[in-house]
Amino acid sequence: MKKFIVTIAREHGSGGRIIGKKLAENIGIAFYDRELISMTAKETGLSEAFINEIEDQKPSSLLYSLYMGTYVPNVYDEAFVAQSNLIRSIADKESCVIVGRCADYILREYENCCHFFIHAPVEARAKRIVEEYGEKVKDPVAAIKKWDKKRSNYYNFITQTKWGRAQNYNMTIDSSIGIDQSAGMIEDYLRHSGMLD
Amino acid sequence: MKKFIVTIAREHGSGGRIIGKKLAENIGIAFYDRELISMTAKETGLSEAFINEIEDQKPSSLLYSLYMGTYVPNVYDEAFVAQSNLIRSIADKESCVIVGRCADYILREYENCCHFFIHAPVEARAKRIVEEYGEKVKDPVAAIKKWDKKRSNYYNFITQTKWGRAQNYNMTIDSSIGIDQSAGMIEDYLRHSGMLD
Numbered sequence: 001m002k003k004f005i006v007t008i009a010r011e012h013g014s015g016g017r018i019i020g021k022k023l024a025e026n027i028g029i030a031f032y033d034r035e036l037i038s039m040t041a042k043e044t045g046l047s048e049a050f051i052n053e054i055e056d057q058k059p060s061s062l063l064y065s066l067y068m069g070t071y072v073p074n075v076y077d078e079a080f081v082a083q084s085n086l087i088r089s090i091a092d093k094e095s096c097v098i099v100g101r102c103a104d105y106i107l108r109e110y111e112n113c114c115h116f117f118i119h120a121p122v123e124a125r126a127k128r129i130v131e132e133y134g135e136k137v138k139d140p141v142a143a144i145k146k147w148d149k150k151r152s153n154y155y156n157f158i159t160q161t162k163w164g165r166a167q168n169y170n171m172t173i174d175s176s177i178g179i180d181q182s183a184g185m186i187e188d189y190l191r192h193s194g195m196l197d
Numbered sequence: 198m199k200k201f202i203v204t205i206a207r208e209h210g211s212g213g214r215i216i217g218k219k220l221a222e223n224i225g226i227a228f229y230d231r232e233l234i235s236m237t238a239k240e241t242g243l244s245e246a247f248i249n250e251i252e253d254q255k256p257s258s259l260l261y262s263l264y265m266g267t268y269v270p271n272v273y274d275e276a277f278v279a280q281s282n283l284i285r286s287i288a289d290k291e292s293c294v295i296v297g298r299c300a301d302y303i304l305r306e307y308e309n310c311c312h313f314f315i316h317a318p319v320e321a322r323a324k325r326i327v328e329e330y331g332e333k334v335k336d337p338v339a340a341i342k343k344w345d346k347k348r349s350n351y352y353n354f355i356t357q358t359k360w361g362r363a364q365n366y367n368m369t370i371d372s373s374i375g376i377d378q379s380a381g382m383i384e385d386y387l388r389h390s391g392m393l394d
Contacts, residue, residue, distance in 0.1 A: 011364075117363050162359070164362060164363040164364055165359075165362065166314050166316055166361040166363050166366070166369035167371075169371070170370075171369065172369040173386075174364075176367075177389035181389040185386065189370075192374035192378040
């Protein structure tokens, strides 16, 4: 079996991370999600908490500083570049599933790469972050919407395309059909595309 | 088996119409695509050629006339309304697959409805419209891009959301995996969602 990479982008609370983990286990390849954070932290000397927050940065101030000609590379951008290099070196090395971190964009020119996006209705996601992830937020629906806005702003700024735009992915799935079912459908897609035997 | 509706939106040349037809045949339910055009033509007394062109209207002039307060309902809008009513009456009556015509939006509040979007890389679509559909165009890639722009303008204007936005659909598929495979994956999704036994 030739080396291949699967990237999974996901809405918060959609179960995308768990789907990616199940898929990696089922087909027996490596899985990278939070591992990327600790690896980037080691690489840059920055804290894991800081790296974790990269994706929540508001790009508007960066755009403004670019426009005004006052832009100088800052520590957020440096951490993003370090993380991107790390993702590429992992993809060069072994077959794997990578969740989040704009990996679909970072690896857009890689061959033998399939990109997926997992979403679900906002109410289902609000329920999941409270009941399954144990997140303590006053208004889970409002928290989800705020998170969506941050994540899409970040992705759209980095990639200059739209987060969740079907054409950026091989397949997108509403995970309401279930975690195992969604992981199974991604596996089927990989088989149909010839990546898996 | 309870009544259910499948809508399929598709990029031109992606094979979405054929995928919808195969799916309908495989699961034994009705199929509506160009049938909607002739039925709307009969209903309104307008020609099929005219109805066929509704989706290619530039919404910009309509927006402008709305903005200027000079808007009066025109024959395009009346044909759209007649077609929307027809789609709803079909959905009330029987299980079916409906291709195109903003059916996902028109039936957005219907229960037991699953929405799919089929796309493919522009080069593959350009090849398909020439080799399989027999379309005679000088520059197939340019023709595809022009068509995408028209179709997305129309959909975005009618629905006030984005054409091809993953969250508008239960699943989106890059049909490069093949026509039968794509139809099979939609059938699997319907089974996982409990619509098909």
